[in-house]
Amino acid sequence: MNTDHHVWVYGNNVNTDVIFAGKYTYTLRTEAEIQSVALEDLDPNFASQVQAGDVIVADHNWGNGSSREQAVTCLRYSGINMIIASSFSGLYFRNCINQGIRPVIIEDLYQHLSTGDTITINHDAQTIIANGVAYPIPEFSPSVEAILYAGGLVPMLQERFNTE
């Protein structure tokens, strides 16, 4: 099965403060509130125009800075299920998986795309097709795949323990 996705393309060293500003960490609580300020200081159009299933494509060190989980959840509440970057900050990479967003490392893909372009995910071959080129989606360990499949760490554990 193939699915098409619009991309939002960003550059190098996008930090957690521009993804979800620190000043909001203890004031915004609901999903709608948290979503409404996603990428506020990076791309003012993002929060209002993003569609479910869109993909973020960026350069190196996406999500550097704080460990705050809202820098991931604000994107999940925006319908983002995958982020492609040349590299991620370590904490952000962990937070992505534990919150159910698949982080994919593809070096320099951002150079070949512009915001609004479409990429295709081939779910059978586990590839991303951009401008006619297929890039493999690296597979994680079974337990990490299980977390992503469930939509995050807590939902995965809920499935496991509620059926036992």
Place this chain on the structure above:
Amino acid sequence: MSGLTFAEKALARASGNESVRAGDVVDVRPDVMFSHDNTAYIRKIFLETGAKRILHPERVAITLDHAVPAPTTRHAQNHAEIRQWVREQNITHFFEVGRGICHQVLSEEAIVLSGEVIFGSDSHSTHFGWLGAFGMGVGRTEMASLWATGELWLRVPETMKITLTGHLQSGVTAKDIALYILRTWGSGGGQYRAIEFAGDAIATLSLDERAVLTNSMAEFGAMSAYMPPDEQVFDYLESNRTRDYTPLYPDADAIYSQEEVIDISALQAQIACPHSPDNVLDVTEVIGRKVHQAFIGTCTNGRYEDIAIVAQVVRGQQVQIPLLVIPASSQVLLQATRDGHIATLLEAGVTIGTPGCGPCMGNHMGVPAPNDVAITTMNRNFRGRMGTGDAEIYLANPYVVAMSALAGEIVAYDEAVMVGD
């Protein structure tokens, strides 16, 4: 095929794999998982998952240390919930109010051993590298998951190797090596990497000093930190250990993402200025700055040697500003009492607190007033760390902190003060 780093070896063993490499994602089953006053919140997440029993209660350790003795009814209630949980779940290793700070207590009790893996819901879990274990901090959701399943996924980190040569000059300590590392490569210098210390200088450092270094790598952004354990470490662990262990050492041809050498002989006393641990200068550059209170303590620098240094400095004199000393554990306090250091401190006008984290998170016990300037051996000086964003915090070694408390302003180490000791 090239050799392996310590992190690669430790995580291969703990994930049941023959061999793993940096970049591999593996499921790690830690030998020990620990939490502290945040246990009640982790319990809430654990129960949300639908899990009923902690899978390996014998691997779980809990200390009450972050706000002890309980400063408010709410804190007391938090402790009460945790005690109840410990009973319900038959958690093996539980340490009450007053026993001390998690990292120090679990080291003293030999709960984790060389070559093992320990995860804690505390950022300074890098600490356990001093005894040759792989220590890593995890989030609360991750700890809840560890309780439920006994395992956690991990991407095997690349490793930065820091070789220490030479020996420290008098008045310079492991604290200064840590601050120098932050000064040189910044607080993100170790991000998501493991740090391996190496070199002849390690043998010249006491066990207390080694722990300062691995503990402080949390401020470097490191995922974990390691020192090759020697006979001193094995002797320390021997009396309390309850199982056998096999220490692990990196291969000579292991692959590192960065290799650096520090000649610690050339090092001067360092000081981290407000408001970041990597905003570091030589102490001599900030001499004369007025300070209002001083604090010796925390998991970073609240051990026996730190207290012994303070006693050496203040003996026969009077502090000019409040100097608070909080031992990292009851064992540290007991030893310092037996050796007469606590009497020396009390005679010099020093205040002694209950073993625990003290004012390090701005919870209680010695927080500064707005516009106060504090000088301390603790680990972080982010704005607001000690409770108010309007205070300034300087981080330095115990000589500098104690001498500054005698002077009421920041002073450099003066060997003359130590004469006659």
